[in-house]
Amino acid sequence: MEKLYKWSNPRKNETPRTWILSDFLTKDVLYDKTTKTHARNGSIGGIDAEGFTLLGEVQVSGSMQVMVGLRSGIDGSIRGKFYVKLHKADDTHLHGHVKIAIASASRETYRPLLARSTRAWNDSDPTNTKINPSLTAGIDVPAIWVTEDGYIQLLFKPETDSVTVDYDNTNNDGWIDYTEKTMEKRG
Numbered sequence: 001m002e003k004l005y006k007w008s009n010p011r012k013n014e015t016p017r018t019w020i021l022s023d024f025l026t027k028d029v030l031y032d033k034t035t036k037t038h039a040r041n042g043s044i045g046g047i048d049a050e051g052f053t054l055l056g057e058v059q060v061s062g063s064m065q066v067m068v069g070l071r072s073g074i075d076g077s078i079r080g081k082f083y084v085k086l087h088k089a090d091d092t093h094l095h096g097h098v099k100i101a102i103a104s105a106s107r108e109t110y111r112p113l114l115a116r117s118t119r120a121w122n123d124s125d126p127t128n129t130k131i132n133p134s135l136t137a138g139i140d141v142p143a144i145w146v147t148e149d150g151y152i153q154l155l156f157k158p159e160t161d162s163v164t165v166d167y168d169n170t171n172n173d174g175w176i177d178y179t180e181k182t183m184e185k186r187g
Contacts, residue, residue: 014179017179021172021175022167024055024057025154026167028164028165029056029167030163031156031157034161040103051157052099053156054154057151060148060152061148063183064148064183066179067144067178068102068113068177069177070177077140078140081177082114082175084118085171085173089164091169094158097118099114100114100176101113102152105148107151147183
């Protein structure tokens with residue numbers, strides 16, 4: 001079996017970063033629960049085993065490792081913000097769930113990390129965690145490093161049977177905190 005991840009070591013050479021929605025979503029994506037294309041192979045619009053469609057993915061560049069989330073506190077627990085808001089072409093907010101998954105370079109190994117609802121959202125102050133409680137849920141996952149050429153995938157499962165996510169809608173928004181580091185040479 002191909003190696004997908006390695007468990008985290010101390011904070012050596014780690015750099016906190018943030019992906020925004022446009023890092024993943026680069027074209028309109030049709031969600032159709034009857035599709036036969038699989039998300040696991042990287043097909044945008046493909047459906048995974050849980051009914052989520054692949055919106056997009058980021059490939060880890062050579063000699064790098066990426067971990068979804070940021071270290072928090074002395075215990076090294078993984079936290080950070082994970083938030084995605086999607087719309088249709090008519091500007092209707094899409095309700096459903098978004099999910100982050102990781103995949104190996106060959107896509108033989110695939111692992112869902114976490115999912116969050118897109119329903120509870122107040123546009124009046126998007127970064128206010130008091131009126132947007134989904135922001136406080138954030139990221140709470142194990143420290144798993146995706147190695148070079150692996151993928152971080154963003155998937156969506158709407159509450160309807162068929163819908164198109166409008167990628168360039170000005171009201172779409174989202175960010176995912178992550179940590180990046182250079183792969184260590186062992187010798």
